[in-house]
Amino acid sequence: MQRTVDGILDRYGNDEAELLAVLMDIQAEFNYLPRPALERVSERMGVSRSRINYMATFFSAFSLKERGKHICTVCMGTACHVRGAPMLVDEFERILDVKAGETTEDKQFTVETVNCVGACALGPLVIVDGEYYGNQKSAQIERLIKKVRKADAKEGAA
Numbered sequence: 001m002q003r004t005v006d007g008i009l010d011r012y013g014n015d016e017a018e019l020l021a022v023l024m025d026i027q028a029e030f031n032y033l034p035r036p037a038l039e040r041v042s043e044r045m046g047v048s049r050s051r052i053n054y055m056a057t058f059f060s061a062f063s064l065k066e067r068g069k070h071i072c073t074v075c076m077g078t079a080c081h082v083r084g085a086p087m088l089v090d091e092f093e094r095i096l097d098v099k100a101g102e103t104t105e106d107k108q109f110t111v112e113t114v115n116c117v118g119a120c121a122l123g124p125l126v127i128v129d130g131e132y133y134g135n136q137k138s139a140q141i142e143r144l145i146k147k148v149r150k151a152d153a154k155e156g157a158a
């Protein structure tokens with residue numbers, strides 16, 4: 001982990017003005033902000049942990065809680081909710097054996113909910129690793145998860 005964080009810090013030259021960009025890159029790399037990574041940022045940039053923590057908690061895009069390699073987000077805004085989003089959450093929870101907000105034991109998947117991402121016409125909407133899947137039905141969730149696992153297996157075999 002330290003090597004990855006050092007690589008990110010090297011890109012920004014330990015410039016304190018780039019703290020937000022550094023945190024964004026760390027979040028993109030690990031899907032959350034690991035504590036050792038923040039300690040390294042503090043040490044190398046000479047920024048206090050309280051300042052880093054303030055930024056990490058101020059922006060909702062950041063997570064201090066460990067998340068999986070793949071983020072499955074179900075929109076629970078009104079338009080998606082009335083079109084069956086709760087059933088999609090149930091399906092993710094059933095297949096992955098986690099509750100919304102949790103990460104699978106193998107750290108592969110995190111299931112999250114969000115309130116309206118402004119694509120209501122596509123509802124109910126599922127976002128997997130940033131890719132939007134509109135008009136989803138419960139029966140499609142298993143296929144989505146299989147697709148992600150298959151891509152991982154391909155990546156691992158390459």
Ligand code: FES
Pocket residue numbers: 075076077078079080081115116117118119120121123125
């Ligand atoms: S309610 Fe789901 S995108 Fe708006």
